[in-house]
Amino acid sequence: MKAKIIDIYFFSGTGNTLILVKELKNFFSKHGYETNLFRIEKCDPNSINLDHTLGFAFPIAAFSTYKFIWDFLDKLPETDRETEVFMLTSMAFFSGGMTGALKKIMKKKKYKPIGANEIKMPSNFRKKEISAEKKQKSINNGINKAKKFAHDLIFGISNWRHLPVPKPFTKFGKSEKPWRFMREKNQLEIDFVKCVKCGNCYHLCPVENIEMTPYPEFADKCQLCLRCFAFCPSNAISFKDKKIESYKACDSDDILQY
Ligand SMILES: Cc1cc2nc3c(=O)[nH]c(=O)nc-3n(C[C@H](O)[C@H](O)[C@H](O)COP(=O)(O)O)c2cc1C
Ligand code: SF4
Ligand code: SF4
Known part of the structure:
Protein backbone atom coordinates (compact mmCIF):
# COMPACT_ATOMS: atom_id res chain seq x y z
CA MET A 1 0.00 0.00 0.00
CA PHE A 169 -29.01 -9.90 -5.82
CA THR A 170 -27.09 -6.76 -4.94
CA LYS A 171 -29.69 -4.47 -6.47
CA PHE A 172 -32.17 -5.94 -3.99
CA GLY A 173 -30.52 -4.24 -1.03
CA LYS A 174 -30.29 -0.90 -2.77
CA SER A 175 -34.00 -0.30 -3.11
CA GLU A 176 -36.56 0.55 -0.47
CA LYS A 177 -39.24 -2.00 -1.46
CA PRO A 178 -37.54 -5.23 -0.31
CA TRP A 179 -36.52 -3.61 2.96
CA ARG A 180 -40.11 -2.57 3.56
CA PHE A 181 -41.04 -6.22 3.12
CA MET A 182 -38.22 -7.31 5.48
CA ARG A 183 -39.42 -4.79 8.08
CA GLU A 184 -43.00 -6.04 7.88
CA LYS A 185 -41.87 -9.64 8.33
CA ASN A 186 -39.43 -8.81 11.15
CA GLN A 187 -41.06 -6.28 13.42
CA LEU A 188 -39.36 -5.30 16.64
CA GLU A 189 -41.31 -4.59 19.80
CA ILE A 190 -40.58 -3.27 23.29
CA ASP A 191 -41.50 -4.95 26.53
CA PHE A 192 -42.44 -1.92 28.65
CA VAL A 193 -42.16 -3.93 31.86
CA LYS A 194 -38.55 -4.90 31.19
CA CYS A 195 -37.44 -1.59 29.62
CA VAL A 196 -35.49 0.66 32.03
CA LYS A 197 -35.53 3.66 29.64
CA CYS A 198 -31.71 3.72 29.51
CA GLY A 199 -31.66 5.02 25.91
CA ASN A 200 -28.94 2.60 24.77
CA CYS A 201 -31.04 1.51 21.79
CA TYR A 202 -31.61 5.17 20.86
CA HIS A 203 -27.86 5.95 20.89
CA LEU A 204 -26.93 2.84 18.92
CA CYS A 205 -29.44 3.03 16.07
CA PRO A 206 -27.52 3.99 12.89
CA VAL A 207 -30.56 5.45 11.11
CA GLU A 208 -32.32 7.36 13.92
CA ASN A 209 -35.25 4.98 13.88
CA ILE A 210 -35.79 5.16 17.64
CA GLU A 211 -37.31 8.00 19.63
CA MET A 212 -37.50 8.11 23.42
CA THR A 213 -40.99 9.17 24.51
CA PRO A 214 -39.87 8.37 27.33
CA TYR A 215 -39.95 4.70 26.31
CA PRO A 216 -38.34 3.84 22.98
CA GLU A 217 -40.62 4.02 19.98
CA PHE A 218 -39.73 2.66 16.54
CA ALA A 219 -40.36 4.68 13.38
CA ASP A 220 -40.51 3.05 9.96
CA LYS A 221 -36.85 3.23 8.82
CA CYS A 222 -35.48 0.11 10.55
CA GLN A 223 -32.69 -1.60 8.58
CA LEU A 224 -32.61 -4.70 10.80
CA CYS A 225 -29.01 -4.21 11.80
CA LEU A 226 -29.99 -5.76 15.16
CA ARG A 227 -27.96 -3.39 17.31
CA CYS A 228 -30.83 -2.35 19.58
CA PHE A 229 -31.93 -5.98 19.93
CA ALA A 230 -28.40 -7.22 20.73
CA PHE A 231 -27.32 -4.54 23.18
CA CYS A 232 -30.46 -3.85 25.21
CA PRO A 233 -29.26 -4.44 28.81
CA SER A 234 -32.72 -5.66 29.90
CA ASN A 235 -33.57 -7.86 26.91
CA ALA A 236 -36.62 -5.68 26.46
CA ILE A 237 -36.54 -5.80 22.64
CA SER A 238 -37.82 -8.82 20.76
CA PHE A 239 -39.30 -9.81 17.42
CA LYS A 240 -43.07 -9.79 17.11
CA ASP A 241 -44.49 -13.30 16.54
CA LYS A 242 -41.09 -14.93 15.99
CA LYS A 243 -38.17 -16.28 17.95
CA ILE A 244 -34.76 -14.91 17.02
CA GLU A 245 -31.79 -15.60 19.30
CA SER A 246 -29.93 -12.55 20.50
CA TYR A 247 -26.29 -12.47 19.32
CA LYS A 248 -23.44 -10.11 20.04
CA ALA A 249 -19.69 -10.36 19.59
CA CYS A 250 -18.66 -7.28 21.59
CA ASP A 251 -20.03 -4.71 24.04
CA SER A 252 -21.93 -1.65 22.85
CA ASP A 253 -19.13 0.61 24.20
CA ASP A 254 -16.69 -1.07 21.81
CA ILE A 255 -18.81 0.29 18.95
CA LEU A 256 -19.66 3.65 20.49
CA GLN A 257 -16.00 4.56 21.11
CA TYR A 258 -15.49 5.23 17.39
C1 LIG B 1 -31.27 -8.86 8.43
C2 LIG B 1 -30.05 -9.70 8.21
C3 LIG B 1 -29.84 -10.31 6.99
C4 LIG B 1 -28.71 -11.11 6.79
N1 LIG B 1 -28.52 -11.66 5.55
C5 LIG B 1 -27.40 -12.39 5.32
C6 LIG B 1 -27.16 -12.90 4.01
O1 LIG B 1 -27.90 -12.69 3.07
N2 LIG B 1 -26.05 -13.65 3.83
C7 LIG B 1 -25.17 -13.93 4.84
O2 LIG B 1 -24.18 -14.63 4.60
N3 LIG B 1 -25.36 -13.44 6.09
C8 LIG B 1 -26.46 -12.66 6.35
N4 LIG B 1 -26.66 -12.14 7.61
C9 LIG B 1 -25.69 -12.44 8.69
C10 LIG B 1 -24.64 -11.33 8.91
O3 LIG B 1 -24.14 -10.85 7.68
C11 LIG B 1 -23.43 -11.83 9.71
O4 LIG B 1 -23.80 -12.45 10.89
C12 LIG B 1 -22.47 -10.67 10.00
O5 LIG B 1 -21.24 -11.21 10.43
C13 LIG B 1 -22.98 -9.68 11.04
O6 LIG B 1 -22.00 -8.67 11.22
P1 LIG B 1 -22.08 -7.58 12.38
O7 LIG B 1 -22.04 -8.32 13.69
O8 LIG B 1 -20.86 -6.74 12.18
O9 LIG B 1 -23.34 -6.83 12.20
C14 LIG B 1 -27.77 -11.33 7.84
C15 LIG B 1 -27.99 -10.70 9.07
C16 LIG B 1 -29.11 -9.90 9.26
C17 LIG B 1 -29.31 -9.23 10.59
S1 SF4 C 1 -31.91 -0.35 25.42
FE1 SF4 C 1 -33.55 -1.64 26.24
S2 SF4 C 1 -33.85 -0.93 28.34
FE2 SF4 C 1 -32.69 0.67 27.28
S3 SF4 C 1 -34.27 2.07 26.50
FE3 SF4 C 1 -33.85 0.61 24.86
S4 SF4 C 1 -35.39 -1.01 25.14
FE4 SF4 C 1 -35.32 0.18 27.06
S1 SF4 D 1 -32.49 -2.94 14.29
FE1 SF4 D 1 -30.92 -1.37 13.86
S2 SF4 D 1 -31.91 0.02 12.43
FE2 SF4 D 1 -33.54 -1.19 13.39
S3 SF4 D 1 -34.23 0.08 15.08
FE3 SF4 D 1 -32.72 -1.37 15.89
S4 SF4 D 1 -30.78 -0.26 15.80
FE4 SF4 D 1 -32.23 0.86 14.49
Whole structure:
Protein backbone atom coordinates (compact mmCIF):
# COMPACT_ATOMS: atom_id res chain seq x y z
CA MET A 1 0.00 0.00 0.00
CA LYS A 2 1.50 3.31 -0.99
CA ALA A 3 -0.04 5.59 1.67
CA LYS A 4 1.25 5.16 5.23
CA ILE A 5 -2.12 6.15 6.67
CA ILE A 6 -5.12 3.84 6.35
CA ASP A 7 -8.67 4.97 7.08
CA ILE A 8 -11.20 2.18 7.54
CA TYR A 9 -14.88 3.13 7.33
CA PHE A 10 -16.93 0.39 8.93
CA PHE A 11 -20.38 -0.55 10.08
CA SER A 12 -20.99 -3.33 12.56
CA GLY A 13 -24.44 -4.22 13.86
CA THR A 14 -23.53 -6.82 16.46
CA GLY A 15 -19.72 -6.78 16.58
CA ASN A 16 -18.54 -9.36 14.02
CA THR A 17 -17.31 -6.80 11.51
CA LEU A 18 -15.73 -4.73 14.27
CA ILE A 19 -13.70 -7.75 15.45
CA LEU A 20 -12.32 -8.23 11.93
CA VAL A 21 -11.63 -4.54 11.42
CA LYS A 22 -9.73 -4.35 14.73
CA GLU A 23 -7.61 -7.29 13.59
CA LEU A 24 -6.72 -5.43 10.38
CA LYS A 25 -5.85 -2.35 12.42
CA ASN A 26 -3.57 -4.37 14.77
CA PHE A 27 -1.75 -5.97 11.87
CA PHE A 28 -1.32 -2.71 9.96
CA SER A 29 -0.12 -0.89 13.09
CA LYS A 30 2.50 -3.60 13.79
CA HIS A 31 3.82 -2.99 10.28
CA GLY A 32 4.14 0.77 10.68
CA TYR A 33 0.86 1.96 9.16
CA GLU A 34 -1.22 4.49 11.08
CA THR A 35 -4.77 3.12 10.97
CA ASN A 36 -7.92 5.05 11.82
CA LEU A 37 -11.38 3.55 12.27
CA PHE A 38 -14.55 5.50 11.49
CA ARG A 39 -18.18 4.47 11.88
CA ILE A 40 -19.91 4.82 8.50
CA GLU A 41 -23.14 6.06 10.06
CA LYS A 42 -21.33 9.07 11.55
CA CYS A 43 -19.35 10.05 8.45
CA ASP A 44 -19.89 12.36 5.53
CA PRO A 45 -18.55 10.55 2.44
CA ASN A 46 -17.35 13.89 1.05
CA SER A 47 -15.02 14.44 4.00
CA ILE A 48 -12.83 11.36 3.43
CA ASN A 49 -9.12 11.91 2.83
CA LEU A 50 -8.26 10.77 -0.69
CA ASP A 51 -4.51 10.78 0.08
CA HIS A 52 -4.93 7.86 2.50
CA THR A 53 -5.55 4.22 1.67
CA LEU A 54 -9.25 3.57 2.25
CA GLY A 55 -10.97 0.46 3.59
CA PHE A 56 -14.71 -0.22 3.68
CA ALA A 57 -16.05 -2.95 5.95
CA PHE A 58 -19.64 -3.95 6.67
CA PRO A 59 -21.93 -6.97 7.14
CA ILE A 60 -23.92 -8.69 4.44
CA ALA A 61 -27.69 -8.41 4.81
CA ALA A 62 -30.24 -10.03 2.50
CA PHE A 63 -27.51 -11.01 -0.04
CA SER A 64 -26.55 -7.36 -0.19
CA THR A 65 -26.02 -4.78 2.52
CA TYR A 66 -27.98 -2.11 4.33
CA LYS A 67 -29.32 0.77 2.28
CA PHE A 68 -27.53 3.44 4.32
CA ILE A 69 -24.24 1.73 3.50
CA TRP A 70 -25.06 1.70 -0.23
CA ASP A 71 -25.94 5.39 0.07
CA PHE A 72 -22.57 6.12 1.70
CA LEU A 73 -20.66 4.20 -0.98
CA ASP A 74 -22.62 5.75 -3.83
CA LYS A 75 -21.91 9.25 -2.47
CA LEU A 76 -18.12 8.78 -2.25
CA PRO A 77 -16.34 11.45 -4.29
CA GLU A 78 -14.37 10.68 -7.45
CA THR A 79 -10.62 10.64 -6.96
CA ASP A 80 -7.85 11.96 -9.22
CA ARG A 81 -5.06 10.56 -6.98
CA GLU A 82 -5.22 6.80 -7.67
CA THR A 83 -6.51 6.37 -4.10
CA GLU A 84 -6.10 2.73 -3.11
CA VAL A 85 -9.15 1.00 -1.70
CA PHE A 86 -9.95 -2.36 -0.11
CA MET A 87 -13.16 -3.96 1.09
CA LEU A 88 -14.11 -6.49 3.74
CA THR A 89 -17.53 -7.96 4.42
CA SER A 90 -18.55 -10.24 7.25
CA MET A 91 -21.27 -12.75 6.51
CA ALA A 92 -22.85 -15.99 7.69
CA PHE A 93 -22.87 -17.96 4.44
CA PHE A 94 -23.35 -16.09 1.12
CA SER A 95 -22.75 -12.49 0.12
CA GLY A 96 -24.77 -12.23 -3.08
CA GLY A 97 -21.73 -10.96 -4.98
CA MET A 98 -21.17 -7.69 -3.16
CA THR A 99 -17.48 -7.54 -4.06
CA GLY A 100 -18.26 -7.43 -7.78
CA ALA A 101 -20.86 -4.68 -7.34
CA LEU A 102 -18.53 -2.61 -5.20
CA LYS A 103 -15.60 -2.97 -7.56
CA LYS A 104 -17.75 -1.42 -10.28
CA ILE A 105 -18.56 1.58 -8.08
CA MET A 106 -14.90 2.04 -7.13
CA LYS A 107 -13.64 1.84 -10.70
CA LYS A 108 -16.27 4.30 -11.88
CA LYS A 109 -15.01 6.76 -9.27
CA LYS A 110 -11.41 6.06 -10.36
CA TYR A 111 -10.20 4.41 -7.14
CA LYS A 112 -7.60 1.65 -7.34
CA PRO A 113 -9.12 -1.56 -5.92
CA ILE A 114 -6.34 -3.51 -4.16
CA GLY A 115 -8.22 -6.28 -2.37
CA ALA A 116 -11.58 -7.59 -1.26
CA ASN A 117 -12.44 -10.33 1.17
CA GLU A 118 -15.70 -11.88 2.34
CA ILE A 119 -15.19 -13.48 5.74
CA LYS A 120 -17.56 -15.94 7.39
CA MET A 121 -18.53 -15.22 10.98
CA PRO A 122 -21.34 -16.60 13.15
CA SER A 123 -24.81 -15.61 11.95
CA ASN A 124 -26.32 -12.83 14.05
CA PHE A 125 -29.79 -13.57 12.67
CA ARG A 126 -30.61 -17.07 13.85
CA LYS A 127 -33.50 -18.97 15.36
CA LYS A 128 -31.36 -21.38 17.38
CA GLU A 129 -28.73 -20.42 19.91
CA ILE A 130 -25.13 -21.11 18.94
CA SER A 131 -22.94 -22.82 21.55
CA ALA A 132 -20.17 -20.67 23.04
CA GLU A 133 -17.59 -23.13 21.70
CA LYS A 134 -18.92 -23.04 18.14
CA LYS A 135 -19.23 -19.26 18.23
CA GLN A 136 -15.61 -18.82 19.38
CA LYS A 137 -14.32 -21.31 16.79
CA SER A 138 -16.06 -19.46 14.00
CA ILE A 139 -14.81 -16.08 15.28
CA ASN A 140 -11.23 -17.43 15.54
CA ASN A 141 -11.41 -18.67 11.93
CA GLY A 142 -12.61 -15.22 10.88
CA ILE A 143 -9.78 -13.53 12.80
CA ASN A 144 -7.19 -15.73 11.09
CA LYS A 145 -8.65 -14.84 7.69
CA ALA A 146 -8.59 -11.14 8.56
CA LYS A 147 -4.91 -11.40 9.57
CA LYS A 148 -4.07 -13.08 6.27
CA PHE A 149 -6.02 -10.43 4.37
CA ALA A 150 -4.09 -7.66 6.17
CA HIS A 151 -0.81 -9.42 5.36
CA ASP A 152 -1.73 -9.80 1.69
CA LEU A 153 -2.76 -6.14 1.45
CA ILE A 154 0.52 -4.94 2.91
CA PHE A 155 2.64 -7.17 0.72
CA GLY A 156 0.68 -6.40 -2.44
CA ILE A 157 -0.58 -9.94 -3.04
CA SER A 158 -4.28 -9.49 -2.26
CA ASN A 159 -6.85 -9.60 -5.01
CA TRP A 160 -10.43 -8.53 -5.60
CA ARG A 161 -12.03 -11.82 -6.53
CA HIS A 162 -15.76 -11.83 -7.06
CA LEU A 163 -18.45 -14.35 -7.82
CA PRO A 164 -20.25 -14.02 -11.16
CA VAL A 165 -23.56 -13.39 -9.42
CA PRO A 166 -26.48 -11.79 -11.31
CA LYS A 167 -27.04 -8.11 -10.59
CA PRO A 168 -30.52 -8.38 -8.97
CA PHE A 169 -29.01 -9.90 -5.82
CA THR A 170 -27.09 -6.76 -4.94
CA LYS A 171 -29.69 -4.47 -6.47
CA PHE A 172 -32.17 -5.94 -3.99
CA GLY A 173 -30.52 -4.24 -1.03
CA LYS A 174 -30.29 -0.90 -2.77
CA SER A 175 -34.00 -0.30 -3.11
CA GLU A 176 -36.56 0.55 -0.47
CA LYS A 177 -39.24 -2.00 -1.46
CA PRO A 178 -37.54 -5.23 -0.31
CA TRP A 179 -36.52 -3.61 2.96
CA ARG A 180 -40.11 -2.57 3.56
CA PHE A 181 -41.04 -6.22 3.12
CA MET A 182 -38.22 -7.31 5.48
CA ARG A 183 -39.42 -4.79 8.08
CA GLU A 184 -43.00 -6.04 7.88
CA LYS A 185 -41.87 -9.64 8.33
CA ASN A 186 -39.43 -8.81 11.15
CA GLN A 187 -41.06 -6.28 13.42
CA LEU A 188 -39.36 -5.30 16.64
CA GLU A 189 -41.31 -4.59 19.80
CA ILE A 190 -40.58 -3.27 23.29
CA ASP A 191 -41.50 -4.95 26.53
CA PHE A 192 -42.44 -1.92 28.65
CA VAL A 193 -42.16 -3.93 31.86
CA LYS A 194 -38.55 -4.90 31.19
CA CYS A 195 -37.44 -1.59 29.62
CA VAL A 196 -35.49 0.66 32.03
CA LYS A 197 -35.53 3.66 29.64
CA CYS A 198 -31.71 3.72 29.51
CA GLY A 199 -31.66 5.02 25.91
CA ASN A 200 -28.94 2.60 24.77
CA CYS A 201 -31.04 1.51 21.79
CA TYR A 202 -31.61 5.17 20.86
CA HIS A 203 -27.86 5.95 20.89
CA LEU A 204 -26.93 2.84 18.92
CA CYS A 205 -29.44 3.03 16.07
CA PRO A 206 -27.52 3.99 12.89
CA VAL A 207 -30.56 5.45 11.11
CA GLU A 208 -32.32 7.36 13.92
CA ASN A 209 -35.25 4.98 13.88
CA ILE A 210 -35.79 5.16 17.64
CA GLU A 211 -37.31 8.00 19.63
CA MET A 212 -37.50 8.11 23.42
CA THR A 213 -40.99 9.17 24.51
CA PRO A 214 -39.87 8.37 27.33
CA TYR A 215 -39.95 4.70 26.31
CA PRO A 216 -38.34 3.84 22.98
CA GLU A 217 -40.62 4.02 19.98
CA PHE A 218 -39.73 2.66 16.54
CA ALA A 219 -40.36 4.68 13.38
CA ASP A 220 -40.51 3.05 9.96
CA LYS A 221 -36.85 3.23 8.82
CA CYS A 222 -35.48 0.11 10.55
CA GLN A 223 -32.69 -1.60 8.58
CA LEU A 224 -32.61 -4.70 10.80
CA CYS A 225 -29.01 -4.21 11.80
CA LEU A 226 -29.99 -5.76 15.16
CA ARG A 227 -27.96 -3.39 17.31
CA CYS A 228 -30.83 -2.35 19.58
CA PHE A 229 -31.93 -5.98 19.93
CA ALA A 230 -28.40 -7.22 20.73
CA PHE A 231 -27.32 -4.54 23.18
CA CYS A 232 -30.46 -3.85 25.21
CA PRO A 233 -29.26 -4.44 28.81
CA SER A 234 -32.72 -5.66 29.90
CA ASN A 235 -33.57 -7.86 26.91
CA ALA A 236 -36.62 -5.68 26.46
CA ILE A 237 -36.54 -5.80 22.64
CA SER A 238 -37.82 -8.82 20.76
CA PHE A 239 -39.30 -9.81 17.42
CA LYS A 240 -43.07 -9.79 17.11
CA ASP A 241 -44.49 -13.30 16.54
CA LYS A 242 -41.09 -14.93 15.99
CA LYS A 243 -38.17 -16.28 17.95
CA ILE A 244 -34.76 -14.91 17.02
CA GLU A 245 -31.79 -15.60 19.30
CA SER A 246 -29.93 -12.55 20.50
CA TYR A 247 -26.29 -12.47 19.32
CA LYS A 248 -23.44 -10.11 20.04
CA ALA A 249 -19.69 -10.36 19.59
CA CYS A 250 -18.66 -7.28 21.59
CA ASP A 251 -20.03 -4.71 24.04
CA SER A 252 -21.93 -1.65 22.85
CA ASP A 253 -19.13 0.61 24.20
CA ASP A 254 -16.69 -1.07 21.81
CA ILE A 255 -18.81 0.29 18.95
CA LEU A 256 -19.66 3.65 20.49
CA GLN A 257 -16.00 4.56 21.11
CA TYR A 258 -15.49 5.23 17.39
C1 LIG B 1 -31.27 -8.86 8.43
C2 LIG B 1 -30.05 -9.70 8.21
C3 LIG B 1 -29.84 -10.31 6.99
C4 LIG B 1 -28.71 -11.11 6.79
N1 LIG B 1 -28.52 -11.66 5.55
C5 LIG B 1 -27.40 -12.39 5.32
C6 LIG B 1 -27.16 -12.90 4.01
O1 LIG B 1 -27.90 -12.69 3.07
N2 LIG B 1 -26.05 -13.65 3.83
C7 LIG B 1 -25.17 -13.93 4.84
O2 LIG B 1 -24.18 -14.63 4.60
N3 LIG B 1 -25.36 -13.44 6.09
C8 LIG B 1 -26.46 -12.66 6.35
N4 LIG B 1 -26.66 -12.14 7.61
C9 LIG B 1 -25.69 -12.44 8.69
C10 LIG B 1 -24.64 -11.33 8.91
O3 LIG B 1 -24.14 -10.85 7.68
C11 LIG B 1 -23.43 -11.83 9.71
O4 LIG B 1 -23.80 -12.45 10.89
C12 LIG B 1 -22.47 -10.67 10.00
O5 LIG B 1 -21.24 -11.21 10.43
C13 LIG B 1 -22.98 -9.68 11.04
O6 LIG B 1 -22.00 -8.67 11.22
P1 LIG B 1 -22.08 -7.58 12.38
O7 LIG B 1 -22.04 -8.32 13.69
O8 LIG B 1 -20.86 -6.74 12.18
O9 LIG B 1 -23.34 -6.83 12.20
C14 LIG B 1 -27.77 -11.33 7.84
C15 LIG B 1 -27.99 -10.70 9.07
C16 LIG B 1 -29.11 -9.90 9.26
C17 LIG B 1 -29.31 -9.23 10.59
S1 SF4 C 1 -31.91 -0.35 25.42
FE1 SF4 C 1 -33.55 -1.64 26.24
S2 SF4 C 1 -33.85 -0.93 28.34
FE2 SF4 C 1 -32.69 0.67 27.28
S3 SF4 C 1 -34.27 2.07 26.50
FE3 SF4 C 1 -33.85 0.61 24.86
S4 SF4 C 1 -35.39 -1.01 25.14
FE4 SF4 C 1 -35.32 0.18 27.06
S1 SF4 D 1 -34.23 0.08 15.08
FE1 SF4 D 1 -32.72 -1.37 15.89
S2 SF4 D 1 -32.49 -2.94 14.29
FE2 SF4 D 1 -33.54 -1.19 13.39
S3 SF4 D 1 -31.91 0.02 12.43
FE3 SF4 D 1 -32.23 0.86 14.49
S4 SF4 D 1 -30.78 -0.26 15.80
FE4 SF4 D 1 -30.92 -1.37 13.86
